[in-house]
Amino acid sequence: MSIRTICVYGAGALGGAFATKIAHALSDEVQVSVIARGAQLAAIRENGLSVVYDGENHPSLSARVTATDDPSTLPPQDLVITGMKGHQLSAAAEGISSLCNDKTRVMMILNGVPWWYFHADKESRFAGQQLPELDPDGRLWALVDPRRVIGCVAYQGAEVIEPGRTKLNGKGRFFLGEPDGTLSDDLNALAGLLGRSDLDIRPTARIRDEIWAKLRGNAAFNPISALTRSLMVDMMASPELAQMVRKIMNEVQAVGTALGCQFQSSADEQFASAHGFGPVRTSMLQDLLAGKALEIVPLNGMVSALGKLAGVPTPTCDTILALTKQLDVENRR
Template sequence: MPTEHGRILVVGGGSLGLYLAGRLSLAGRAVTVTQRAGSAAPEGGIVAEGDEQWQAPAVGFTIADDRRGPYSQIIVAVKSHDLPPLLPTLAALGDATTEYVFLQNGIPWWWRHADGDGTAPALARTVAVVVHHAVERTAPGRIRVRRAGGERYLCGRVSAALADARDTALQTLVTGWQQAGIPAEYADDIRGEVWAKLMGNATLNPLSAITGATIGELATTPATRAVLLAGMGEIARIAAAEGSALPSTPEARVRRAEQVGAVRTSMLQDRLAGRRLETGALLAAPIALAERHGIAVPVLQTLLGCLSVPLHDKDPNVRT
């Protein structure tokens, strides 16, 4: 069976994993979503609400210990802190033609990775995807999709040395996603795109999780807007030291946040739900890079420090 018509495995049943699985299934692809052990398969498959309304009943669901390859695409859509135990297991699920597709925020696992240690898929068959799309998981198998304009799934090889406009396998993947209604695009410089998104993720996400405010509120409130601009400036300086020139300024990025409006970040949703936060990839990793380059990042360090305190309800017996 040709690779482009082969089976697809989506690792992770969160918002983006469900969105991609549903869209690809509706386009006629055989898609399986792997979930944590003990998770039940949602009745009726995947249901999208909001700005997109569709149902994908043919998506298969399985648990982590019951994944049978090989697959033509393995789409990894879990949080960055859930990746370490998964990476060594992925190669056994594919073959020589499998594309390994990663959709994580922040500084990714492959940033300084070198092939040959057997702990991860080969970089030559690894695709990074930087996502600009608001999708929220509202219940098992159900998502709410928001289209505010500018939705993009930017796909690129993880190393500049591997990027090639003649990369037919990557172009086939992008084309297939587009035909499924996913706004995928080829990215010439995926590392630059990682920094461009991190400018927002490393500031808007943590600040929203600390304050409980929406993206629009953070961008339009003078005090929090000032924090965003300062933190984004720190990210821009780290990116420059790493050899990436960002396509937009902090001011332009905050103006885009204004237009998003009353949307809760994924980190705020995770904190309210008591889930583990992606502070490692979004804050600790860029802070470590800043230290390597001798760059001061007081805003990023403050945000990380604030998120180290567990969220709890205020004691009603304490008067303020």
């Protein structure tokens, strides 16, 4: 895989950070462009992108990139990195497709269950099954094509503090994997390139394990934080909320296990480690306060849906899902 052109489709907090780091480190060998809109697009065009770190002795970074809201104005890319949330992707399918040629790979940074989840899956009995909850009319499957995808699970706190400027909570780490589980040449080439951009990249042959390991926390903390407007430290300080977090983690682990996921730690161990979280504001709480649509289906809806598919009950997740969906409706109203 030769990577000379990279487009970050959705240059929000994490997408903007990726574009900044790649362009800053590799400007001599890679041409970076971004798809953005509104105030973010205007700021990037005027001042470029920048990254600052929260509480770390790490220099800030800045970079100039090509920025547009119309992907059809860009040529086909060697690599497309999506920084959009799962509920935003279907509407972007045509735009992402316009950036692809026969060899383009699409690295998708997603929380929760991705639309391509069962493509080339060897661990469950549902290989090849599509997920209409995430891809309602099959546009992603048809236009983007799951064979292009390299999955990415990101452990990186990020927030846009002003247009064009992202604050990162630590350096973070990023798991990359092919849906078919191979440690392919493309995967290794991509990991090597991104690793030279101050990104902690960890290739894996079991990307679905990483999806469920992160989802176990996200499915609990994100919706509860939105429903209560609580920081993570405050949720864990409340015995009632902490107990609900534990129940959701256990349900998520049960569904993931039924689909062939192998967890490296138990739900109880993850719950215990959560007591060390500080005053972190989850991405769903950030979206709620900004009046944006909430990332409900990939994080919570799919736990319930895949639980039904696998025959695993998820009563706490089902209740949280109903409450969060109505919260989203009323918040946007």
